[in-house]
Amino acid sequence: MLKTRIIPCLDVKDGRVVKGVQFLELRDAGDPVEAAKAYDAAGADELCFLDITASHEARGTLLDVVSRTAEACFMPLTVGGGVRAVEDVRALLLAGADKVAINTAAVKDPDLVARAAEKFGAQCIVVAIDAKRVSGPGEPARWEVFTHGGRNPTGLDAIAFARTVAAKGAGELLVTSMDRDGTRSGYDLALTRAIADAVAVPVIASGGVGGLDDLVAGVAEGGASAVLAASIFHFGQHSVAEAKAHMAAAGLAMRLDA
């Protein structure tokens, strides 16, 4: 039986982890490769690097981080942030990423998703959708796609956009609630569910995890195939093993042999 995946996500800036990983005694908690190794050993099902480096010139640093991680960790690695063209996708895959997440560029040019999927296969193209609830109280729920870390509205309906990019060849959608991100108040389950029901590809729930029950709800109520979390793992609040045990106890199929 296919298992629900737990995906720790690391924000990387200029080749260093921001919001340091404190859950293990790492020699260098700011080194993404060290953090990746620790999560590999801890039984994470996949790993996600989100590059928040502002300048495009610093891409070389990220590629080096990706290639050193891929050499040390025999688990799937998704890398996102600043992917603007097919060439960026190629560079990340050649460096050793297994999947590449496209965010802003997919909004500007949905055909980029199609071009990348045709070239490299849908299985390695993830579209990251940042959505904010825009419906008022009492109205049917509506979410809008935002870019640039939730600063720029796009006018696009998140559900319709999810359908569009899935049809263009995205193999997976990473759905982040910008309302919940950083609040530790749980995923926006209605958003996750609406998108999971709208597309045939797997959906990763993201944004707002405050505790282990939120991970369970992301799957049981949100319909997600995988759950992404950052701070609950980085700051040692919970281990990946605890999260898996908790989710398994709630009746979800988890990989416990790692």
Add this chain to the structure above:
Amino acid sequence: MSETVAIIDYGSGNLHSAAKAFERAAREAEVDRRIVVTGDPAIVAAADRVVLPGVGAYADCRRGLDAVPGMVAAMEEAAHARARPFLGICVGMQLLATRGLEYTVTPGLGWIPGDVGPIRPADPTLKIPHMGWNTLVAGSHPLLAGIPTGNEGLHAYFVHSYALKADRPADVVAEVDYGGPVTAMVARDTVAGTQFHPEKSQRLGLALLANFLKWRP
């Protein structure tokens, strides 16, 4: 002199991490193997073991393979004429089939008779691609020696929308349950292929790679 393991480079993605996984498996199994990533048919033809990786679309991979003059002949030489162990991974495994039916009909190598077609789970709510960790329903094969399979067994990492349907049931060594049985591993004589990615499958993967490096079919 140590055996040479040739990982075929035909433009299908990053092979550096695959090579690292083989190197680690060799180290942990304490076998002396020289792992080379190569696009040179002469090296493939003369190798002691050959690995055909592959990610992306079937037709794209086939085109990539054909774009290297002499490579298919070199693979035939190693796997058949010289009976060297041969492992296809993911689309590299699918290429062993007679035909791929992804987008268009593309001829495969025809080593494991059968077609590669879309996965159609009985349960329509199951997502495609089949992506993530799943257990194997397996018979016995030297490449799976010592690897616990079944519901309580170890997990393998899958990511695919198409699967090989072999004409001969005996060629299927392992299946995976995804709304019905889906081929996870095939083998015949000196040739084997895994739909999953052993190089991304942690414990199960490293054990399988070590078994391949020691395999004497």
